[in-house]
Amino acid sequence: MTEKVFYQDSYQKTHSSEIKSLRDDGLILTSTIFYPLGGGQPGDTGRLTINGKTYPVIDTCYDEDRESIIHFIDEGDLGDPGELKVGDAVDMEINWQRRHRLMRMHSSLHLVCSLIKAQATGGSVGEYESRLDFDLQDEVVDKEKLNAALNELVSRGVPLSIGSISDAELEQNPELVRTMSVQPPRGQGSVRTITIEGVDYQPCGGTHVKNTAEIGELLVSKVKNKGKQNKRITITLVNP
DSSP: OOEEHHHHOTTOOEEEEEEEEEOSSEEEESEESOOOSBTTBOOOOEEEEETTEEEEEEEEEEOTTSSSEEEEEOGGGSOSTTSSOTTOEEEEEEOHHHHHHHHHHHHHHHHHHHHOOSOEEEEEOOSSEEEEEEEOTTOOOOHHHHHHHHHHHHHTTOBEEEEEEEHHHHHHOGGGOOBTTOOOOOSSSEEEEEEETTTEEEEOOSOOOSBGGGGOOEEEEEEEEETTTEEEEEEEESOO
């Protein structure tokens, strides 16, 4: 299992670890600040420094066991067989500018969920543009009003905090899971949660900002019909 340092501190840009296992396409480390693909959020990129050599990380995702995290390295950058070994010390650095944009975008989608009460049927966090699909039946979304409400929440500077809920509590309150296509992982006894004070509360394993003011101005760029009852709401960062 890889220790998920990013769960406790989404702002940690560097970290020291060691190689736990080697793959043909990358490395599994004992601990990491790299967020793995999941919950609609892309995996982190960045670099690892091992024995004085830098290895660019092109993507990050969970291994099949959903406990270990793979740091993918391009085949041409891995070096010769035997160059790396289990136990080697690793200094890592994430691509912070990219990560921070993803944090801002992910938190902004939680704001959208607080304003649209319908069930979300899907979504995707992007670096510059993100979307959520909602089962809105025939309900009309006023793009200008939604845009104004979102930016009012941003300008209020509402704090965000990390917490947890037990598996049993979540089973008793299934409405807390806002996106049908993204189910929080169960079986560990508790599930991580994100609270936007007085605005939104839901299970989430992603990385988020500390305060809505950090998101910056948002633009609801599209409201589009997707099928008979789904509407896709797309938002962008005005100042990425």
